[in-house]
Amino acid sequence: MDLTNVDYREKIPNNVNLTEDRRVLKALEGWHPGYLDWWKDMGPEGFQESLVYLRTAVSVDPKGWAKFDYVRMPEYRWGILLAPQEENRTIPFGQHFGEPVWQEIPGEHRATLRRLVVIQGDTEPASVEQQRHLGKTAPSLYDMRNLFQVNVEEGRHLWAMVYLLQKYFGTDGREEAEALLQRRSGDADSPRMLGAFNEKTPDWLSFFMFTYFTDRDGKMQLEALAQSGFDPLSRTCRFMLTEEAHHMFVGETGVTRVIQRTCEAMKAAGITDPYDIEKVRKLGVIDLPTIQKKANLHFSLTLDLFGNEISTNAANAFHAGLKGRYRESRLDDDHKLEQSTYPVLRLIDGRIQNEDAPALSALNMRLRDDYVNDANVGVGRWNKVIESFGIPFEIRLPHVAFHRHIGEFAKIKADVAGKQLSDAEWASRRSEFLPNDADKDFIESLMQPQWEAGKFASWIAPPKVGIDNKPGEFEYVKIA
């Protein structure tokens, strides 16, 4: 069988030869109706009959893996796609460094691997649930299509993890696959596993910030899992990363277009002071300080997803060869880290300072540092737009101690510069840093649908180019 192109003969498109793997095929076919029920209950609200111009993976060849066409979302072909197997691949880190990768799970690592796969799997449907109300306030058909593209692909990423559970984890894998359809984002009794995936995504600026900041955590975690000595996990994550790039593109360009529109409107109205919030808002655009507050919120919630700075779980997963570092193979060291240290920002004697920690224990911190560097690149591009209008304002990522709920800084309050605040100071200054009710109400007031092809809501600029090079007036969603 050709394992580059995807086999569409089965109900579940795949490049893993499911036709000859009857046990797994049957298990997945058994899971499919529950997935569709979940999609109908918790996927995009409305629009299920609408034709959406979506890309579907038809190959895992990096040069041409997707085709675009109009699809009704419930008819999207969610499939199982793994990057091609690399011949003679060896484990790139940890105690088994240099040994051949595993095609089956070593018994002693089963529980740890299952936990990593389940946590990864849990985030995927969670994000779809968080975004389910956004279709009805889409600022254009272009944006609506991008939202739905992200949603169907997060659905596919759930399939990717469920395939691993069904194929490699037996009965408990099947139970976990069911449980992934039972938990619900924000539910009091049965919430999603990680904090940020139980928050609301109430408006489109939040959606863009989420796809910029939180999908980027997805990228970092998938890059780390793509290094895994368990080869099927590595191959699965490698293909997911291909899709993930578009999600971050949606976030980065979404925020850019919001900033662009605000700056254009300020310039046209002759407003030079970015802090003249009332005047800026009267123009029907989102003022830059409020955009900064949204960035503060989503960045800080996302930092929590890296876990504790010092983590035995992370050390064990690395040592065992299950979860590596960001782009492990490009790093120039012994890939075992048994003797080395890494500087970790900690709270020592009440002060925030660096302390050298064993590098193995500091892997969450290291991945978070890589993440912050990566996240700063797009922020630089946002600032270029503001600068091009001559407006004296710069978006900045807050200090890593700001607004944290997991790790070293969960027990303190700090401002965006990392200066510690008393509880009373925090309470009185919180709305300087994070969106307050008035900000939320204002943004909500702007969330009016604009569904005429080629038109955009007042608060966002059109994109520079269309999806699949389509012209400006292209009807990305034919609303039924």
Ligand code: BYC
């Ligand atoms: N919320 O030793 P620690 C994505 C728990 S996003 C709640 O520091 P570890 C996507 C932790 O579970 C990427 N609990 O943990 C984006 C542990 O509990 P147990 C998702 C938390 O394991 C957008 C305890 O605290 N993928 O793909 O080193 C749209 C001790 O913590 C949190 C992954 O995350 C939290 N934030 O690190 C769609 C990859 N943080 O086990 C999709 C897989 C920690 O002691 N997961 N805890 O009861 C992992 O690699 C790790 O489990 C974590 C945590 C990085 C999440």
